[in-house]
Amino acid sequence: MKDKIILPDDVLIDVRNVSMRFNLPAEKIDSLKEYFVKLLKGKLKYKDFWALNDVSFQVKRGESLALIGRNGAGKSTLLKLISGIFEPTKGQIVTRGTIAPLLKLGAGFDYNATGKENVFLNGAILGFSRKEMERKYDSIVEFSELKDFMNVPLKNYSSGMLTRLGFSIAVDVHPDILLIDEILAVGDIMFQKKCAAKIAELQKSGTTFILVTHSINKAKELCSKGVYLKKGTVAFQGDINEVTKAYLSDCNNQ
């Protein structure tokens, strides 16, 4: 057992020397037959892939952090580790307060069920009780602008309507930490404005954001600090302006 780390009062997330290894078969084996054939021939090979290597940073209360970096740099893996979806291979992540991971809108939507049924199902998946959802229901419907469609099965929704519904359920949370994976560009311009206002409101009420994004503007706008990940290691961290500068100059030099 690892020692329990007690966080100082102002630190919400402490990521300490975290590494994540994906230990996958070199060739795809997905049947027992193949497995035993390969095993007998001695051809069972595994390939180690370190998605993250010795990553450390802290996020203090009221701060917001942007994770930037190229595709495959380990940003999403890091978010999943902080959410508790994956366990780190090495190192430790300590968090304080409630965490709401918004990695995908409408994960677990049931397309045969109606909008209303899905609001409650999705709410349960995000960790809310039926009572809490009943209280939130009206404001969710109003925010999504889908009042007339709540008794229609989801399979008849347009993709824009789906993301709107997903976003409306997801933002009606008041967690201490909100983890967001590139889901902010949702819906038409009017709806995007509403989303931006909602995010600003959450930020004002003291929610800490960790944001994965490819939009430099959005990162600067929403976050005060940044971590630039490069092939699973921290290439640069600190003030958001310096981090984005480092990232951009890196990109331009390649």
Add this chain to the structure above:
Amino acid sequence: MKLTSNAGAVEFRKSLNVLGSIVKRNVKNQYRNSFLGVVWTVLNPLLNMIVMALVFSNLFGRSLQGADYPVYLLSGNTVFNLMRMATTNALPCIVNNSDLLTKTRIRQYVFPMSNVFGATVNFFFSLVALILVMLIRIPNGVTFHWTMFMTVFPFLPALMLFSGGISLLLCIMYVYFRDIKHIYTVVLTLWMYATPLFYSLEALHLSETMMTIMQINPMYHFVTYFRDITIYGTVPSFASHAIIYGWGIGFFLIGGLIFHFGKNKMMIRL
């Protein structure tokens, strides 16, 4: 810190909440597009039983220690179907819900368990069918016994633990080996014929060794226990309780431990 000491309990309560929502969704979906709706759940085992009774009653109907053949048949099927439905639905559940598992903080065990509870809901519908048949067969000598209430406890928890253990094992294996699905279908068919559902072991006049082998089958004990309390109205012995709970708790522990220690490794394969 108050926050961390309660975190486990809060987590568990949330998982139960998701579990409830998913079971409800699944039961609803099962009959969403059919005209007769829930009536099918009662009708299905009934029709099945009628077909089987027509085919087998002359063959196996004589040596049942006075039990009525349709009731004997239906009671066995009801028990076996809970296990079959829970495990076959649970088998692909981790793979089918990989999106949810890698994008939200839902606990992994929620999915296999939701199938066990779903099958249990179905079991109660089948129980209605069984009671209906028993009512119809009263002129043929069928009687009701108070022991039937022992279905809810102690019988059901043992069967649910047993089905849950197998479900946990199967769904994690399926992440690695997709041919488990085909293998398990064959295993289930064999298992069904090896369990005295439409025949009785006594009627087969087996040798002593064969009899012992047939009685290793855990489903034999679950089916026999259920018939004792519904058809024959006897309170099963202490040994019968020990056997069904032994199988139930044993399998649940094995499945649970493998699932617990394998789940993090499993996640990166999704």
